Amino acid sequence: MTEEEWEAICERCGRCCYEKIDSNAKIYYTAIPCEHLDLNTRLCRIYADREQHRSGCVALTPELLKQGLLPADCPYVADLEDYPAPLMEDDLDD
Ligand code: SF4
Numbered sequence: 001m002t003e004e005e006w007e008a009i010c011e012r013c014g015r016c017c018y019e020k021i022d023s024n025a026k027i028y029y030t031a032i033p034c035e036h037l038d039l040n041t042r043l044c045r046i047y048a049d050r051e052q053h054r055s056g057c058v059a060l061t062p063e064l065l066k067q068g069l070l071p072a073d074c075p076y077v078a079d080l081e082d083y084p085a086p087l088m089e090d091d092l093d094d
Helices: 003-008 047-053 062-067
Strands: 018-023 026-033
Antiparallel strands (some): 018 026
């Protein structure tokens, strides 16, 4: 698969650009968007340079998919068996 084909899988929904919490080896999505996410277009404003400007932001690779960072219905992971989809922050135990 070429880089263009890989990038074309993304539906540009922006949902993976919300802050996440790692708690007890589980990933939880918060309602806080990344400061670089344009909430109108749902696109990253610094996409080409995001890894330089934003620590913790990494380019998505096939190897990263099973880490459970993307929503369960994201096209990159929707067909993965036993995919460990993130939970919502509301599901965190108090
Ligand atoms: S959740 Fe999936 S489809 Fe949506 S922006 Fe992230 S990678 Fe793209």
